[in-house]
Amino acid sequence: MKKYKNIIPLFIFSSVLFILPACVDQDFDEPEAWEIPEGEVLTIAELRNLYAQSEIRFEEDYSVYATVTMDDKSGNIYRSAYVQDETGAINLRTVAPGAIYEGDSVRISLRGTTLSSYQRMLQLDNVNADRNIKKLDVKKEVEPKTVSIPEINTGDFQAHLVRLENVQFAAADTGKPFADSENLVALNRTLEDCNGNRIIVRTSGYAQFADQLTPSLNGELVGVVSQFGNTMQLLIRSYDELDMQDDRCPIPGDDYDLITLAELRQNYQEGQTQIPPNTRIEGIVISDRENENHPGQNLFMMDESEAGIALRFESWHDFPLGQNVRVIVSNMELVEFNGLLQIENIPIGNAHDMGPGTVPDPVQTTINEVANNMDQFESTLVTFSGVVISGGNTYSGNLTLDDGTGQMLMYTYSWASFADAQPPSEPVTITGIVSRYNEPQLLIRNLNDVFFE
Numbered sequence: 001m002k003k004y005k006n007i008i009p010l011f012i013f014s015s016v017l018f019i020l021p022a023c024v025d026q027d028f029d030e031p032e033a034w035e036i037p038e039g040e041v042l043t044i045a046e047l048r049n050l051y052a053q054s055e056i057r058f059e060e061d062y063s064v065y066a067t068v069t070m071d072d073k074s075g076n077i078y079r080s081a082y083v084q085d086e087t088g089a090i091n092l093r094t095v096a097p098g099a100i101y102e103g104d105s106v107r108i109s110l111r112g113t114t115l116s117s118y119q120r121m122l123q124l125d126n127v128n129a130d131r132n133i134k135k136l137d138v139k140k141e142v143e144p145k146t147v148s149i150p151e152i153n154t155g156d157f158q159a160h161l162v163r164l165e166n167v168q169f170a171a172a173d174t175g176k177p178f179a180d181s182e183n184l185v186a187l188n189r190t191l192e193d194c195n196g197n198r199i200i201v202r203t204s205g206y207a208q209f210a211d212q213l214t215p216s217l218n219g220e221l222v223g224v225v226s227q228f229g230n231t232m233q234l235l236i237r238s239y240d241e242l243d244m245q246d247d248r249c250p251i252p253g254d255d256y257d258l259i260t261l262a263e264l265r266q267n268y269q270e271g272q273t274q275i276p277p278n279t280r281i282e283g284i285v286i287s288d289r290e291n292e293n294h295p296g297q298n299l300f301m302m303d304e305s306e307a308g309i310a311l312r313f314e315s316w317h318d319f320p321l322g323q324n325v326r327v328i329v330s331n332m333e334l335v336e337f338n339g340l341l342q343i344e345n346i347p348i349g350n351a352h353d354m355g356p357g358t359v360p361d362p363v364q365t366t367i368n369e370v371a372n373n374m375d376q377f378e379s380t381l382v383t384f385s386g387v388v389i390s391g392g393n394t395y396s397g398n399l400t401l402d403d404g405t406g407q408m409l410m411y412t413y414s415w416a417s418f419a420d421a422q423p424p425s426e427p428v429t430i431t432g433i434v435s436r437y438n439e440p441q442l443l444i445r446n447l448n449d450v451f452f453e
Helices: 044-050 149-153 261-269 367-372
Strands: 040-042 062-070 080-084 089-094 105-109 114-118 121-127 133-137 161-169 187-193 198-203 218-228 231-235 242-246 279-285 298-302 308-313 323-328 334-337 340-346 351-356 381-390 397-402 407-412 428-437 439-443 450-452
Touching (some): 040 044, 044 089, 121 218, 149 161, 149 187, 149 231, 198 218, 261 279, 261 308, 261 334, 279 308, 407 428
Parallel strands (some): 040 062, 089 121, 198 231, 308 340
Antiparallel strands (some): 062 080, 062 105, 080 089, 161 187, 161 218, 218 242, 279 323, 298 308, 381 397, 381 428, 397 407, 428 439
16 A cells, blocks of 8 residues: 555543532533645645556645535445546545535545555545535536447446436336335336437345336436446436436347248258358247346347257347347358357347347257257257256256256356255256256256256
């Protein structure tokens, strides 16, 4: 940790108890106001530039002048505030809630504070409103800068107050509460533009507007840019700063040729590894992103031809189980990854949310039938009855399924929500996605896929 001049004032307080026969004098003197020296003045850009991957604790007098763009009154952030000047913006982590409010013009003394990074979000920590903040004025407005989702995703607008225009919430997230106020749980909702670019809107379960429903139409939104790891996020200050009353973006791809997944797989069997130009596919997501039993870039889908396919995007997607999705796949490659046929390297902007759909019913079959007809069953939902699970004390890793007709591996990723759960010892009925890793394997979506007969 870097320090600026190791000068730390130490105050020693002592008290003496006197027993007096007289009455106590209630006429107290006002305490002296805490002096907040100015020292050297830095812009927020200069302050941010001091950070070089290690914490900096300020132990001499520096000051930053800024305006508060977001406070914690709404409950969407806690013991925190965002400030901005003409050169940049930064998050303040305060020792207590309140005390500084949106629109306050302030001078921030850096003595005793720490410049640090939490999950790549740069912050000024240990800010004491009494000792580090001098309020200069109130009700000063900062005009949000109009930016695009790709501009935010560069990271250049971290902590800034921004406005996005011609955006909408993804169809899967419309008409839903911003957060879970009953259980006080924060939730993510996906915001998108008409080019398929997406960003998360993160809302605390404590937010005053947590119960408000996400708009279904298109328009503009004002928020503050946050970051968690590699994920850029937006924080809303008030529900009143959403103005979404326009028609939603048209879904791209209407003029592309629709090919069924059965046709796609048949073309591959006949030696066509490249998908024709001007082509789209549409289907229902059968994998469960929420419970994470697959890499975040992967997705399994089925369509009306009752065939399925594995998709591999260039980045993480947010399409939930049961969503109807259109994907532009013109000129893309069909490849086998350890035997599993998939479309590779799909730009996330090629996938478009078409609203909720109906998950296909799984086919009731046997392990032997699947093993002998993998081209038919691969990437589809199946159900096996009378299955005994063996080979481990938790779901994580490889387990063996035996239904009396044959055996098959069941694989669970270590990061799946149910990876540490204990599989049942008695026979069960089990539903899952037929996948392949050199040999056939089953991927369950969540623990509801395993039930007693």
